[in-house]
Amino acid sequence: MSHSHQRRLPVWALRTNGGAVLLFLYAPIILLVILSFSASRIPGQWGGFTTEWYATLFDDSRLQRTISVSVRVALVSTLIATVLGTMAALALERFTFRGRRVFDALLYLPIIIPDVTMAVMMLMFFSQSFNVVDAVFGLGISKGFGTIVVSHVAFNIAFVSVVVRARIAGMNATLEQAASDLYASRWQAFRYVTLPLIAPGVFGGALLALTLSLDDVVVTQFVAGPGSTTLPVYVFSLIRKGVTPTINSVSVIMLVASLILVAGSVALQRANASRGRQQLQTSGGTS
Amino acid sequence: MKLGAAELKREREERRRGFFLALPSFAYMLLFFALPLVIVLIYSFATRTSTGSTALSDWNLDAYRKLGEPIVRNVVVRSVVLAVITTVICLVVAYPFAWFCAHQRPTVRNVLLIAVMIPFWTNFLVRNYAWRILLSKGGPISTFTEAIGLGEVDILFTKTAVVIGLVYAYLPFMILPLYASIDRLDRRLIEAGRDLYGSGPQTFRRIILPLTMPGVIAGSILVFVPSMGAYVTPELLGGGKETMLGSYIVTQFLTARNWPVGASLSFVLMTVMLISTVIYFRSGGRNL
Amino acid sequence: MRTTTLRLAGVAVAGAMILAACGGDSSSDDAAAEEPAAEETAAEETAAEETAAEETGSKCATGQVDGDLYLYNWSEYIDPELKTAFEEQYGVAVIEDNYDSNEAMQPIVAAGNSGYDVIVPSDYMVSIMIEEGSLQALQLDAIPNMANLDPVFYPAPYDPTGEYTAAYQWGTTGLGVDLTVLGDDTPRTWGLVFDPELSANFGGNITLLNDPRETIGAALKYLGYSLNTTSMEELDEAKALVADAVARIAAFDSDQYDELLVSGQTQLAHGYSGNMLYGIYEAENPDDYTYFVPDEGGTIWTDNMALPFDAPHPCTAHTFINFILDAENGAALTNWNLYGSPNAASEPFIDAEVLENEIVYPADRSKLEFITNTGDFETNFSDAFSEAKG
Numbered sequence: 033m034s035h036s037h038q039r040r041l042p043v044w045a046l047r048t049n050g051g052a053v054l055l056f057l058y059a060p061i062i063l064l065v066i067l068s069f070s071a072s073r074i075p076g077q078w079g080g081f082t083t084e085w086y087a088t089l090f091d092d093s094r095l096q097r098t099i100s101v102s103v104r105v106a107l108v109s110t111l112i113a114t115v116l117g118t119m120a121a122l123a124l125e126r127f128t129f130r131g132r133r134v135f136d137a138l139l140y141l142p143i144i145i146p147d148v149t150m151a152v153m154m155l156m157f158f159s160q161s162f163n164v165v166d167a168v169f170g171l172g173i174s175k176g177f178g179t180i181v182v183s184h185v186a187f188n189i190a191f192v193s194v195v196v197r198a199r200i201a202g203m204n205a206t207l208e209q210a211a212s213d214l215y216a217s218r219w220q221a222f223r224y225v226t227l228p229l230i231a232p233g234v235f236g237g238a239l240l241a242l243t244l245s246l247d248d249v250v251v252t253q254f255v256a257g258p259g260s261t262t263l264p265v266y267v268f269s270l271i272r273k274g275v276t277p278t279i280n281s282v283s284v285i286m287l288v289a290s291l292i293l294v295a296g297s298v299a300l301q302r303a304n305a306s307r308g309r310q311q312l313q314t315s316g317g318t319s
Numbered sequence: 320m321k322l323g324a325a326e327l328k329r330e331r332e333e334r335r336r337g338f339f340l341a342l343p344s345f346a347y348m349l350l351f352f353a354l355p356l357v358i359v360l361i362y363s364f365a366t367r368t369s370t371g372s373t374a375l376s377d378w379n380l381d382a383y384r385k386l387g388e389p390i391v392r393n394v395v396v397r398s399v400v401l402a403v404i405t406t407v408i409c410l411v412v413a414y415p416f417a418w419f420c421a422h423q424r425p426t427v428r429n430v431l432l433i434a435v436m437i438p439f440w441t442n443f444l445v446r447n448y449a450w451r452i453l454l455s456k457g458g459p460i461s462t463f464t465e466a467i468g469l470g471e472v473d474i475l476f477t478k479t480a481v482v483i484g485l486v487y488a489y490l491p492f493m494i495l496p497l498y499a500s501i502d503r504l505d506r507r508l509i510e511a512g513r514d515l516y517g518s519g520p521q522t523f524r525r526i527i528l529p530l531t532m533p534g535v536i537a538g539s540i541l542v543f544v545p546s547m548g549a550y551v552t553p554e555l556l557g558g559g560k561e562t563m564l565g566s567y568i569v570t571q572f573l574t575a576r577n578w579p580v581g582a583s584l585s586f587v588l589m590t591v592m593l594i595s596t597v598i599y600f601r602s603g604g605r606n607l
Numbered sequence: 608m609r610t611t612t613l614r615l616a617g618v619a620v621a622g623a624m625i626l627a628a629c630g631g632d633s634s635s636d637d638a639a640a641e642e643p644a645a646e647e648t649a650a651e652e653t654a655a656e657e658t659a660a661e662e663t664g665s666k667c668a669t670g671q672v673d674g675d676l677y678l679y680n681w682s683e684y685i686d687p688e689l690k691t692a693f694e695e696q697y698g699v700a701v702i703e704d705n706y707d708s709n710e711a712m713q714p715i716v717a718a719g720n721s722g723y724d725v726i727v728p729s730d731y732m733v734s735i736m737i738e739e740g741s742l743q744a745l746q747l748d749a750i751p752n753m754a755n756l757d758p759v760f761y762p763a764p765y766d767p768t769g770e771y772t773a774a775y776q777w778g779t780t781g782l783g784v785d786l787t788v789l790g791d792d793t794p795r796t797w798g799l800v801f802d803p804e805l806s807a808n809f810g811g812n813i814t815l816l817n818d819p820r821e822t823i824g825a826a827l828k829y830l831g832y833s834l835n836t837t838s839m840e841e842l843d844e845a846k847a848l849v850a851d852a853v854a855r856i857a858a859f860d861s862d863q864y865d866e867l868l869v870s871g872q873t874q875l876a877h878g879y880s881g882n883m884l885y886g887i888y889e890a891e892n893p894d895d896y897t898y899f900v901p902d903e904g905g906t907i908w909t910d911n912m913a914l915p916f917d918a919p920h921p922c923t924a925h926t927f928i929n930f931i932l933d934a935e936n937g938a939a940l941t942n943w944n945l946y947g948s949p950n951a952a953s954e955p956f957i958d959a960e961v962l963e964n965e966i967v968y969p970a971d972r973s974k975l976e977f978i979t980n981t982g983d984f985e986t987n988f989s990d991a992f993s994e995a996k997g
Contacts, residue, residue, distance in 0.1 A: 045415070046415050046418065046419040047419070049412065049415045049416055049419070050415075050416055050419045050420075050431075052412075053412060053413075053416045053435075053490070054434065054435075056487065056490075057434075057435060057438050057487070057490070058438060059453060060438070060446050060449035060450055060453060060487075061437075061438045061441065061446075061449075063449045063452060063453060063459065064441065064445060064446075064449050067449075067452075075448060075451075075452060076451075076452035076455065076458065116343055116344040116347060117344065119340050119341070119343060119344055120341055120344035120345070122340055123337050123338075123340035123341035123344075124341070126337070127333060127334065127336060127337020127338075127340065127341075128333075128334060128337060129334050129335075129337035129338035129341060130334070130338060131338075131341075131345070132337075132341075135341055135345050135348075137593060137597070138345075138348050138349070138352065138353060139344075139348065140540075140592075140593055140596055141352065141353075141356065141589060141593070142352060143540065143541065143544055143545070144544050144548075144588070144589045144592040144593060144596075145356075145548075145585065145589055146548040146550075146564075146565055146568045146569075146585050146588065147548065147550065147565070147569075148550070148565075148568055148569045148572050148573065148581070149359060149568065149572070149581065149582065149585035152359070152572055152578065152581070152582075153355040153356060153358050153359045154355055156355070156358045156362075157351075157354065157355035157358055160358070182351055183351070185347070185351070186347070186348070186351045186352045189344050189347065189348065191541070193344075194496065194537050194540070194541060195495050195496050195499055195537065196499075197533070197537065198496035198497075198499045198500050198533045198534045198536075198537040198538075199499040199500065199502075199503060201500070201533035203503055218336075229503075232498070232499055232502050232503075233499040235429075235432075236432065236495040236496070236498060236499050237495075239432065239433070239436045239495065240436075240491070240492070240495055242436075242440075243436055243439045243440065243491070246439075246440055247439060247442070247443045249443075249444070250550075263442065264442055264443070264444065267442050267444050267445065268444055271444065279442070279445055280445065282442070282445075283441035283442050283445045284441075286440055286441055286442070287437065287438075287440065287441055290437055290440045291437065294430070294433050294437070298426060298429070298430060
């Protein structure tokens with residue numbers, strides 16, 4: 033199928049571009065890996081090989097705590113945002129309903145809003161609403177894991193829905209309609225036809241959400257509670273004393289962890305490959 | 320066409336379904352985004368006190384008046400120029416890359432996409448500092464260009480460095496939506512286009528580009544808008560000399576402690592962006 | 608705790624409730640992971656204490672603790688061994704979070720419910736927070752070590768009654784110089800930055816702090832004015848100087864100036880004394896670098912321990928402040944941070960190397976000035992700085 037295209041398109045140009053993009057993306061990462069083994073505390077200088085920074089990393093319970101908070105926040109908020117964002121994208125692309133335009137506009141705002149503005153407004157919102165909750169129900173609640181997740185979901189829904197909508201927009205709906213006539217329930221039509229069709233968009237959106245959540249500093253800094261900061265916030269606060277090589281080693285660990293995760297999921301995909309192929313064939317084979 | 324009673328009922332049913340599908344995220348966004356946003360709106364009409372807090376009693380438009388000052392205009396112009404350059408570079412680089420990804424076997428495709436994201440699971444601050452080292456005098460890039468006889472490269476703390484940093488930061492935002500829309504292209508349409516127009520560029524311009532326009536638009540927005548609001552990259556790679564809108568807003572909130580101005584600036588920015596996004600989408604939609 | 612929350616959440620209509628309650632729960636969970644048994648009771652005690660404190664103004668005795676210490680501090684600003692010592696001595700945990708600027712910390716504390724017991728704001732921020740009612744008056748009889756503070760810092764001009772804060776560390780803002788450029792007798796003047804001829808020696812390899820009050824302040828000092836001026840003319844003059852300097856400098860940088868200097872990327876760096884000294888220690892040839900406050904004068908600053916108005920564990924907080932103000936502990940702080948100690952009693956315990964270092968303890972402090980809050984004039988500083996940068 034794809035061979036006929038590659039024959040006509042300048043494959044070497046695509047490959048060169050692909051290689052260049054990957055080199056561009058990984059150049060700083062390679063540098064990080066190298067510097068994480070450098071004995072010099074001065075960034076960018078090679079002071080001989082050492083694993084000292086990894087040793088300090090394993091001793092630093094605070095660093096470990098922030099990493100754990102980061103990962104948990106990222107996973108939970110990505111899950112929620114992906115489900116809600118995909119639903120929003122489907123609703124906006126496939127249906128008309130009251131308030132659609134308002135919702136459409138509202139969903140763009142988190143992309144447009146400057147980080148610091150969102151940070152300030154979430155801080156004020158949580159402190160005000162907690163006061164209300166405290167006054168009405170007598171519940172002294174405080175900021176923490178929950179408020180970070182709530183805030184991350186609030187901006188991630190928008191990013192997920194944009195990516196998913198790019199997938200759905202203009203996609204032929206007849207297939208889904210035919211399916212909904214065929215299958216007994218709408219759920220089945222969604223599960224076996226729509227979802228496989230939009231899956232790449234959902235996957236892309238989830239990746240974006242995960243990344244944004246793992247990287248957010250400003251919003252998290254303002255909505256985190258005592259002892260619940262994430263890794264980026266911790267790193268950000270460290271810069272006043274300069275980026276110590278320990279931070280490089282953290283990045284490398286995160287990198288290795290995600291590589292292992294990815295390798296695992298690819299292996300899983302392989303295992304499911306034959307089953308997936310059969311499903312695609314029965315569902316019409318548009319791809 | 321007149322709708323029969325059954326069709327009317329079906330349509331009402333569809334509307335209801337759409338509404339319930341949207342409800343959870345809609346409610347979430349209203350509660351956890353729109354409501355907090357009202358607070359910012361209120362602040363934009365308030366007054367900075369002598370201690371830098373915000374007095375909610377004295378309402379005025381001072382904060383909005385301040386946006387007419389030349390410094391704000393400078394910052395806006397610089398931001399737009401840098402953001403446009405960033406978006407164009409991202410688009411030109413990402414389109415063939417997304418195309419390349421979309422034409423691989425599913426496994427390879429997913430590996431490639433994840434390979435694009437993995438660098439961003441490190442830490443953005445650390446990545447920016449790494450770029451600082453890469454671009455610095457006598458840094459790796461400079462050493463390389465000198466070795467191959469191109470001379471020294473000294474671009475750290477310039478606009479070029481800012482653009483490189485922004486392209487780096489937002490390239491995946493372009494790749495993902497582009498990939499999503501290229502991947503669902505109907506191959507038969509392209510074949511038909513080839514038969515019709517013969518040449519590759521013609522097919523691209525008349526068939527492929529219009530069909531992938533939603534991805535182009537979504538990607539452009541996802542790159543352009545955050546570039547305008549970028550804060551850390553222009554500060555670190557531009558050496559604090561290339562103030563962009565994002566940094567200026569941060570300055571208002573966290574240095575001048577002038578929340579009303581920060582809020583009003585954010586609001587004007589958001590309104591302008593929202594309107595231009597809608598227009599952009601409409602014009603993009605017409606091309607379909 | 609969780610079941611009650613959930614039941615109430617069921618009653619509540621707002622979704623905010625549910626998620627917010629989750630927030631409360633999970634943060635407890637976090638801490639509970641470290642100390643499963645103590646956590647719940649501690650949280651309840653806290654609530655009880657808070658009400659008690661509000662109603663009767665509960666008294667803290669010296670050395671009394673009422674829960675773990677939540678410390679909100681600048682990063683790497685306390686010797687980890689001091690934290691451990693405090694934990695062991697009083698049987699409580701120290702949970703530390705960091706901020707990178709006063710302006711980021713202040714709104715978080717002022718909004719209430721921050722959950723922190725001790726914060727460490729700088730001088731001008733102390734006066735702002737006192738005025739806004741964000742700080743709690745200290746119970747001085749619970750902090751006998753307050754007497755150890757040098758009279759210069761107690762009471763301090765930004766806390767004239769000495770009721771709210773105890774100084775933590777102090778330092779200056781000045782210039783770090785690569786001596787290979789102009790030699791050992793490099794003139795100690797802000798002219799290195801602002802005089803076009805003098806600054807040309809550095810060939811553009813200069814960084815200035817990315818901070819309106821510090822950088823405009825340096826220009827004001829060069830011109831012989833107060834860095835707390837409220838005269839628009841003086842400010843405009845200073846702005847013109849900075850604008851003129853922009854073309855001659857590499858970057859405005861508040862974080863990495865010391866590393867850029869000692870790695871040879873720059874040759875002149877505007878920055879804080881302790882960071883600069885730390886960078887110089889790391890350099891390959893430390894003798895090639897020095898730091899001084901120019902003869903025209905510069906900034907002196909302090910960071911100060913204080914209690915947020917709603918500190919959940921006020922007694923632990925008082926005990927911690929008293930602990931830090933101990934003579935030997937104060938010295939340990941300075942030996943680790945390389946910033947000056949406001950603790951007069953600490954002097955015998957401070958390393959001679961640090962005590963005799965002119966970078967940490969400049970001989971002539973007569974021309975040093977605190978940055979103060981200039982009130983409504985404050986925005987003019989940041990505007991001038993933005994405009995100077997272009």
